[in-house]
Amino acid sequence: MLNPYLPYPVRIDDIEIATEDKSLKTFKFVFLNPGDEEKFAYNAGQFAELSVPGVGEIPIGIASSPVEKGFVKFTVFRAGVVTSHLHNMKVGDIMGLRGPLGNWYPWDLLEGKNILIVGGGFAFTTLRSSIIYMLDPENRSRFGNIDVVYGARTPGMLLYKDELVAWEKRDDINMHLTIDAPADGWEYNVGFTPPVTEQKAPQGDDATYAIVCGPPIMIKFTLPVLEKLGYAHDHIIMSLENRMKCGFGMCGRCGIGKELVCKDGPVFTLDQINKTPKEY
Amino acid sequence: MTFVKIDKKQWAQGLATLQKSYRLFGPSKEKDYYNYKALDVGEQPDFGFSNTRLSPKAILFPQSETIIEFSLDENAADHHIMKSIETDSSPRAILGIRPCDAKAVRLVNLNFDTPEYQDPYWVKALDATTFVGLACDDPKSTCFCTSTGCGPYNEEGLDLLLIEEDAQYLAKVLTDKGRAFAEAAGWNTATDGEADIDARKATAEAKITASVSMENLKNQDLMDLHGASFWEDIAFACINCGTCTFTCPTCWCFDLQDEVHGKTGKRMKNWDSCMFPLFTLHTTGHNPRGTKTQRLRQRFMHKLKYFVDKYDTGIMCVGCGRCVSQCPVNIDIRRVCDLMNNYKTDEAACTVQD
């Protein structure tokens, strides 16, 4: 019997400061035991529990992509007990990783469709995983147009900057980067994510799906924009967060109605979310 | 051998024999109430109880259970590597578990043993346990098991059912585990008991007068019930003490916590409660169930609607009455269930009248 509570041992292979205010760091892990990486096979949109022995566990979206091999990456915001402890850990430290957990963006359903990605702040982690996945030479032809609206307060608060710049230069993905206020040397959009979405995003139709991740305030103002653009509620895909412990549907705390965010989610369509109590 | 009779004079001897191969748990009197405990060698279970204050769920799902251990000593080869604890899976038996509590174990099992994930600590404990039920001839006024698909002689989840008679116990053997247990005890005097049981069962069931209606729950709209007007009223007196979830045999929510002593540490599974604000508090300070009304609603909606919709096996309550009798402010699940069951029908009736 597999023990879903027991993490795979991993070593921190690299730590990168991800934003100018140092509140986010990207951790790269390698598995200690041969074979564990294969057991951890995941899909873009899933999360894992980062498990620090003696401190606790935190659910974090997987920022690396299934097409990247040899490591897994997570970008973590310093928020409370476990995340702060993690920020103080060093390359070479040993800890645990449990997962992959939860469902993922519905890649089968999205095949042959146009994809609009709207991201805000540091909720760009599983979106990065998804973009890398779709842009992979093996996969790119399986999807239609890809549009990405991604906003942050300042240029220095955008995650994965080098990759964003590289994607800007490609012609098989339309990037719409934005920051809140003008800044020296910034050559892209200026303004909050919702209005930029309104100006730049493609119209919604049967063959176009939107994936939206961001802080609650961004979501609140982006959803009406998407509705206006013609996106049906079952074509708007979101990823929810709730406090979690087990991550596999047993401890009971992450429920929204009969759905458990950890196991039945975290990915839901707006249509599904509208049918559940707003307890997230 | 479906029925065996156990002369009360042979009871103690049988238990003593059993204790060579089983760990025995049974009800025991503490002050003015009863609880289950691990019986010492030679100690008898005390069957003079109606039901225990706490349910026996802790025998399978301890209030605090260490599941993982690790060393933080950087000199140790395996430091920071987490290892599963080998929990005790030697055979054990719960003597005198009431039919309601045995059925509750089946409901909790739906949570811990699923097609996708199995909680190995629960599954092992369940496998190791023989459930020796005690039919309930003297139900309390708070009992409503006959409404919940259970009953004072219900056999679901039991391996043996004991029926107490003057000088003997009649034991109905329900499973192979039950048969092995009776054999290990040397209880092998076959008898015929069906007719006896039927009459006693009918008498016991007739004593349960409290009932709840739940036939509409499944068809009620989830969001309508969630938004119903009665939650504030029900929650008004609730002090969020968590007694209801703590004593309930079907409540399974838990927390995971690490504890460190010197350079060694452990991870524990601890009972938790949807009645506590910390259960759902986000690190940002946002709490999706930040008010006591939201938390109380969660408890009842989970038991009486979400569970009903998800598993289609009825409500997540066996009618043991513990939460009814122990809630300090007399919040009664029977009333809440009726309110939920009759929600729209009542409102429609009111509308017609005005």
Ligand SMILES: Cc1cc2nc3c(=O)[nH]c(=O)nc-3n(C[C@H](O)[C@H](O)[C@H](O)COP(=O)(O)OP(=O)(O)OC[C@H]3O[C@@H](n4cnc5c(N)ncnc54)[C@H](O)[C@@H]3O)c2cc1C
């Ligand atoms: C599916 C999912 C994906 C996430 N992805 C990311 C990500 O990619 N990057 C990132 O920085 N953050 C992410 N989060 C949020 C992150 O889990 C919390 O910030 C983190 O748990 C806070 O832990 P802490 O110990 O620092 O805070 P404390 O407040 O000290 O938390 C103590 C414990 O409470 C629990 N907890 C508290 N808040 C949350 C919360 N919002 N969500 C889940 N559990 C919580 C955890 O078990 C934590 O160990 C995600 C959350 C979810 C549910």
Ligand code: SF4
């Ligand atoms: S026992 Fe009663 S007062 Fe205590 S939390 Fe439950 S319903 Fe509220």
Ligand code: SF4
């Ligand atoms: S909800 Fe109350 S009556 Fe029902 S099983 Fe739990 S404690 Fe017993």
Ligand code: FES
């Ligand atoms: S985190 Fe335990 S049930 Fe979802």
